[in-house]
Amino acid sequence: MTTPVGVEDQLRQLAPQVLATLVRRYGGFDDCEDAVQEALVDAALQWPEQGVPANPTGWLIRVASRRLVDRIRSDEARRRREWAVAGPHAEPDRVEPGADEATRTSHDDTLTLLFLCCHPALTPSSQLALTLRAVGGLTTAEIARAFLVPEATMAQRISRAKQRIRAAGTRFERPAPEGWPARLRVVLHVLYLLFNEGYAATSGPEAVRVDLTAEAIRLTRMVHRLLPDYGEVAGLLALMLLTDARRPARLTPDGSLVPLAEQDRSRWDQQLIEEGTALVRDTLSRAPLGSYQLQAAIAAVHAEARRAEDTDWAQIAALYRLLDRIAPSPVVTLNRAVAVAMVDGPKAGLDMLASLDADERMAGHHRLAAVRAYLLELAGDLRAAEAGYREAARRTASAPERRYLEAQAARLAKTTGEEERT
């Protein structure tokens, strides 16, 4: 007998295997996915009371198959439509699931499932939602709460995502080898977005809001186990671990954001830091360089500094220079400008920011205004810095970021005010 929390974790781990088995057998990803959801709900209700069955995977496959039969019987017309697309592999009610099914569905199935959920025909938000449900085994309600939208909205989004996959005529098979790198990049980006969504969360106790950060790490670990030689997978996992390590220090008890430089580093999770650092060090020594690995390396350099003033900014600036070469983006330039300012002085950093004003992706973005304000403050131009923080506060769509930026502006206003009085 396990605790309910244990059952939930177990179910989430089994979900992709069970779904892959069903899709492989019966075809029709759409219906199979719904059937697996129902089986997961059945298990979540029954297992804590009746105990976990001896063969949990077999149990789930059996129940999900039965659910699938029910669904199909209840909608014959739809069945014909979908079977025609997906191909009739077998009639659910004629196949008795074997107990060893789970072992035959290899880990490849989980990857195939991930590729499917991160199909390029879907929008990022649909990819996130479908991945969480089909691969992560979360319920629609949990996903909706995590993204702070009504359950009906999320249900529609997932349903639309499945329709799109069906319309794209995608079969449940691995993409062709030449398409692999591009598709894997999308999968990693979806996991990265998922992590960011979770990391940004400042509200909602865990009981109410699923921890997307933990979910992203779990799924990325899974991909890393399946593809241990892919440097970018290891890099992404390391980046997540090293970022997550700071979580205990990133908020004050009242929910205000604490900037990296002011965080109580004794509260950083050393275990995560060690794991992430070892992972990125190992992968950098043998895999082709990639942007996640570089971002992880940067996070590792931050993590090894006991105090903010011990930060090896020269290393960080060098890493950002590389990142700017292999994966240029305005966000990279923005972060690089901070590192350059720390090494060569605020003027050098401010010069670097100038190029971003012409970039429509960044001009008017609150992060650009915030970084400029920070560098202006370092340069001693407190009035311009104050104006910059105010500008950034106006631009952000995040309540805690606005509070933080307004506090910075107020702090500078007080300083300049005092200077004028004396």
Next chain:
Amino acid sequence: MAARRISWSAKSTGGDVETGRVGSDEEVERRSHQAPHVEGSLVKYLLLIYQNPAAVEELPESEKQALMAEADALVDELTRAGEWVGGEGLAHPATAKTVRVRDGQPIVTDGPYAEAKEQVVGYCIVDCDTMERAVEIAARWPDARLWGMEVRPILSPDGVEM
């Protein structure tokens, strides 16, 4: 601690950069992910629908019906896409009350807050990937052709430290 010091850039400056697989298949990713939004955060948007109530009253009934049907169809489409969060139409601005408290006393006046020709007559909330998408939705709202729509990001309780 010094012994554990990591020299990240020593190896990184090697030839790997040129031969690395980054950049090989960027088409797919750029299309679906490198859209103008800079961070991964999904933001909800409030779409305020503006009308000129006097002009609306002048419209023939059939045209009013057509506008409503067009909006209904759009709501239906957004619902099916999983982008629709909610929304409602408002009663005529003539029914509005404006409330101000001065010196602890509420002062209630008839009519909307601002004396403008165009008034808020409804709102929708959408949850979409980018501001560009929110603007695209607003542009398809029939009132945008006749009057205007205002798109406002909704302040999120989430945020990332700097």
